[in-house]
Amino acid sequence: MRLGIDVGRATTAAVLTDTAGRVVGRALADSAPTTAVSLRRALARLGPLPGTVRAVAVVCDLARRPLVPRRxxxxxxxxxxxxxxxxxxxxxxxxxxxxxxxxxxxxxxxxxxxxxxxxxxxxxxxxxxxxxxxxxxxxxxxxxxxxxxxxxxxxxxxxxxxxxxxxxxxxxxxxxxxxxxxxxxxxxxxxAALGGWAGELVQDCRRALRSAGIDAPLLFARDSGGLVSADYFRRHPVIATSPATPCAARGAAARTGSERAVVVDAGAGSVRCLTVVDGEPVRHERPYPGALGVRVQLRAPEVTEPAEGTADEIRAVVARLGERVPGAPVIRTGGGAEAFADTGAPESLFDAARHAARADCRAEIEHIVSAAGRAELDQLLDAARGHALSLAIAAGAAPATVRVRTLTHAPVAYLPAGVHRVTVQATGEPFTDVPS
Missing domain, CATH: 3.40.50 (Rossmann fold)
Structure with a gap:
């Protein structure tokens, strides 16, 4: 079995799935000021587990914990x-x-x-x-x-x-x-600045799980909605500062069977909107304000947060996003909903946790390569595939399950002939055979 836990501002949701990905247990608890207590409350509500948990995936935004960044x-x-x-x-x-x-x-x-x-x-x-x-x-x-x-x-x-x-x-x-x-x-x-935050979060989660008798590999959701191992997260926390809305969006899309949609994530303190195409949140293609408002380019999902959060403003954002996916449905997720007359389907409270319980480990690379001809380019593409696959394993994927999900390459127009931008994404099932 696999366990997904979504630590939100107001509530913490836990979802337990079997080997086929079917939900066999779920629980909702009030969040506490600390992550460890939030996890303990959700696990207590979940009750006795019907079998051995082989992996635990946690969804937790940077904004969920007080942050003292390193110099x-x-x-x-x-x-x-x-x-x-x-x-x-x-x-x-x-x-x-x-x-x-x-x-x-x-x-x-x-x-x-x-x-x-x-x-x-x-x-x-x-x-x-x-x-x-x-x-x-x-x-x-x-x-x-x-x-x-x-x-x-x-x-x-x-x-x-x-x-x-x-x-x-x-x-x-x-x-x-x-x-x-x-x-x-x-x-x-x-x-580098977020290293302390990541280390403390890993420690809190491990303490809470062990106090509940769970000794399984620990993973964290990254901003793209995939998973990485606790050690990988601790080394690369910048890729996992705001995973809650992308995970909720992917979970909502799967719940409703919608490959294309506008998703409205109504949380306790904010409303966030994004579009989903082919089951994946649409990503930033240009630099954008990341953690602490600093300009980065990590190709995270493009999330729009209406400034005031009023119903009219949210509807305007939804209409604008809907122009990107004409005819696509608007899906609600989350439990905030103060700006709406309804609170959405009760199942939406578990969208992020349910997705995390079923998600795969992911790694991505983006390189510039220079090749004199097609044969050399093919060699460089093979090397990029191997690099991405090795990173997926480092991120917690079981070696026997890793595969290249996408590989794209295109000439860079402003550079000499033979220079290509290569992007590779590799995925694999979480490695579940050793304790964390």
């Missing part, structure tokens, strides 16, 4: 730039004040096609690491130009920092973001 030392590896384009520029003032530690740009990095621009300035990198440690900062974000294509400079810099700061917590941009330098750097800094 982060940001190292950019690239040619020099104008100060107006430096690290932390353009951040919301509160986010910058809370997160920004020492930062520096050092020589090195590669072009977008992987051509080396300069050797890494190892002396400057070591000096930066020592300066950050002296300032009491041990969380580092390393971002090199061209890293999604050639990540050697980031690995080299990480080795230098680890030698200089043995307890350093390192986030490397090639593991996280898109090819664009500034948005990728922002995502990497946020990832």
């Amino acid at each position: 982060v030392a940001a190292l950019r590896i690239s040619p020099g730039c104008h100060p107006a384009l430096g690290p932390f520029v353009g951040w919301p003032p509160e986010a910058r004040a809370a997160v920004a530690g020492p930062y520096r740009t050092v020589d090195g990095g590669s072009s977008v096609t992987g051509r080396p621009l300069a050797a890494l300035d190892r002396v400057a990198t070591a000096d930066f690491a020592h300066r950050a440690r002296a300032a009491g900062v041990t969380a580092f974000a390393v971002c090199a130009a061209g890293a999604p294509t050639a990540h050697g400079p980031e690995l080299e810099a990480a080795g230098i920092i680890a030698d200089s700061v043995p307890d350093a917590a390192l986030s490397l941009s090639y593991e996280i973001g898109s090819p664009g330098l500034r948005e990728r750097e922002n995502a990497t800094v946020l990832n």
Whole structure:
């Protein structure tokens, strides 16, 4: 059996499914100020389990817990730039004040096609690491130009920092973001800043599960609605800061059998809207404000939150989104509904938890590759497939079940012939044979 738990502001929903994905138990409890107590309440309401739980998937937004972000030392590896384009520029003032530690740009990095621009300035990198440690900062974000294509400079810099700061917590941009330098750097800094939040959330969930006698692999919903293992989430929390609405939308679409829909998620304190196409939430294609309002490009689902949340405003948002999917139904999910005359189907309270209990593990990569001809491009595409499959396993998928779900590639119009943007998504069933 698999257990999905959706920790919301007002209520915490738990759904238990059997090996065929059928719901065999569910419970709803009032949420508590702490995640651990919220889980304990829902599990107590669920009652004695009819069998062994093989995996637990938790849905929890960043906004659900009080956040004290880490201060982060940001190292950019690239040619020099104008100060107006430096690290932390353009951040919301509160986010910058809370997160920004020492930062520096050092020589090195590669072009977008992987051509080396300069050797890494190892002396400057070591000096930066020592300066950050002296300032009491041990969380580092390393971002090199061209890293999604050639990540050697980031690995080299990480080795230098680890030698200089043995307890350093390192986030490397090639593991996280898109090819664009500034948005990728922002995502990497946020990832480093959220490490403490992720670690505490994992500990809280494990304590609550073990107190209920559940010793199963622990997974977390990522913003795309797929799952990642607790260890992967702890290393890459920036990909899982707002999964509740995408999970609820995918659960609502599955519940109603709608491959195309406008979904309205009415929560306790807000209403969020998005569109679903082919059973998947439509994603951002351009940079957007992510965690803490910082501009990123992680291709998370595009969620619209009406500012006032009035019925008229919600209807206007729904009508605008409906233009993207003409004729598609409007589906309600969640239990807030203050802005509506009805509260929707009772089953909608369990949409996110039910989806999490049935979801697969997912990993995605986006690379720029340069190939002289079709044979070389095919080799690079095979390498991208292998990379995505290995990431899916690292994210908690059972090796025997992983597969490439989608692979797209297209020439990059503004670069020389032979340069392609490659995107791969790999999925697999959660690994359930070892305890967490």
